[in-house]
Every structure is written in structure tokens, then in C-alpha cells.
Amino acid sequence: MLMPFVVAVEPDALKRLNKVVARGLKAEVAWLEKARKREGVAVLRGKAGQAARARVRAEFAELRARGKLAGTRDLVLAREVRAELKRRGLDREFEPVPAGVAGSPGRPVGTSPRRAGRSWTDPTMLSARMAVRLPADLGEQLVRAAYWTSLPAVDALLEWQDRYGDGIEVAFLQAMRDSGPAGALGILCAVLKPRPSADDILERAQLQDRIVTTGDIIRSAAERAAP
Numbered sequence: 001m002l003m004p005f006v007v008a009v010e011p012d013a014l015k016r017l018n019k020v021v022a023r024g025l026k027a028e029v030a031w032l033e034k035a036r037k038r039e040g041v042a043v044l045r046g047k048a049g050q051a052a053r054a055r056v057r058a059e060f061a062e063l064r065a066r067g068k069l070a071g072t073r074d075l076v077l078a079r080e081v082r083a084e085l086k087r088r089g090l091d092r093e094f095e096p097v098p099a100g101v102a103g104s105p106g107r108p109v110g111t112s113p114r115r116a117g118r119s120w121t122d123p124t125m126l127s128a129r130m131a132v133r134l135p136a137d138l139g140e141q142l143v144r145a146a147y148w149t150s151l152p153a154v155d156a157l158l159e160w161q162d163r164y165g166d167g168i169e170v171a172f173l174q175a176m177r178d179s180g181p182a183g184a185l186g187i188l189c190a191v192l193k194p195r196p197s198a199d200d201i202l203e204r205a206q207l208q209d210r211i212v213t214t215g216d217i218i219r220s221a222a223e224r225a226a227p
Contacts, residue, residue: 008128143214
């Protein structure tokens with residue numbers, strides 16, 4: 001069983017990865033031709049031919065499982081995601097993600113879209129979409145690792161949001177959309193709402209940078225596969 005993911009990536013990173021996959025596919029084809037010749041698949045018939053083909057398929061599957069052969073994007077990224085989880089110290093046991101949270105769309109609450117000092121508003125950043133299917137056990141490990149690693153920062157960001165909300169400008173705009181007493185009350189609340197200091201804003205940015213998403217890990221894996 002496979003678990004699907006769709007990740008935003010830089011177009012150039014996707015092109016580099018596709019080249020790695022193409023080279024992997026070429027290596028698989030070459031290996032299969034050599035293995036079939038070694039086993040005599042072209043000349044054997046009947047049970048002997050069946051046994052020879054079965055040996056080739058079994059060895060091919062084993063090499064793919066070990067990451068020695070990888071001629072698809074799924075195989076390349078599965079290998080690199082495992083390595084990335086290990087590199088980050090996330091290849092360990094995690095509790096299941098609470099019901100109702102797993103599979104929820106979008107980035108975790110409060111997550112910063114900033115990556116490497118650049119903005120998602122930059123059209124050259126993460127404008128391509130990359131689909132990948134990971135083995136179910138690896139996909140589940142990825143989801144659990146991202147959730148539990150990010151949870152302390154997410155909880156702290158929720159507390160920050162409770163204190164300061166979206167900012168006085170957003171509060172005023174919302175209040176102006178309302179009419180009558182509700183609008184007046186909204187304006188009063190906006191005026192009285194505490195404003196974050198420079199240190200508070202810095203704290204929020206630091207918390208945002210501590211959040212790790214499944215997409216972050218898959219992107220890092222893709223970059224390491226095709227530097």
C-alpha cells in the first residue's frame with residue numbers, strides 16, 4: 001500500500017530530480033537486460049524459463065527494496081526520505097496522530113511560509129507541484145514525525161494568536177465590515193487589544209521556524225537526491 005503526497009517545489013529542483021529518476025530508470029533497464037542474459041531467459045522454455053524469470057523478478061524487487069535500484073520518482077524519494085528522517089533523528093517511534101488531525105489539509109496553524117529567507121509570494125519559489133507515493137509505513141512515519149516534532153511550537157503559536165490575534169489592522173477591517181453595535185464593539189476591541197512588541201514578533205518568527213511539515217522533509221529529500 002502506498003500513501004500519496006503532493007508537495008510544492010521549486011521548478012528547477014523538480015527538473016534536477018527528474019534527471020536523477022531518468023538515470024535510475026536507465027540503470028534498471030541495463031540491469032534487467034544483464035540479469036535476463038545471465039539467467040538465460042531468452043533461450044529457456046517451460047518451467048525452466050518460468051523459474052529464470054522468477055529469479056530475475058525477485059532479485060530486481062530486492063534491489064529496489066534496498067534502494068540499490070530506483071527508476072521511479074517514488075523509489076528515489078522513498079530512499080531519500082528514509083535517509084532524511086534518519087539525518088534529523090526522526091527515525092524513531094512516535095504515537096499516532098490524533099484522530100481528526102491526520103489528513104487535514106494545509107500547513108499547520110501558524111506555520112511560516114518563509115524558507116531560506118525567501119517568500120512564497122516570489123513566483124520562482126515553490127511554484128511547481130510534485131506528486132509522490134511513499135510506502136504506507138514510511139508515509140505514516142513521516143506524518144507522525146512532522147506532527148509531534150512541530151506540536152510544541154504549534155501550541156505556543158496558538159497561545160500567541162490568542163494574545164495578539166491577527167493584528168490591529170485586520171481587527172479594524174473586520175469591524176468595519178460589521179454594522180451597528182457589533183461593528184462599534186469590534187472597533188473598541190481592536191483599540192484595546194494588546195499589540196505585540198518587537199520581542200513578541202521575534203518570538204513568533206522563531207516558533208514558526210521550529211515547525212516542520214511533511215513537505216519540508218520531502219523537499220529536503222529531493223534536494224539531497226538531486227543537489
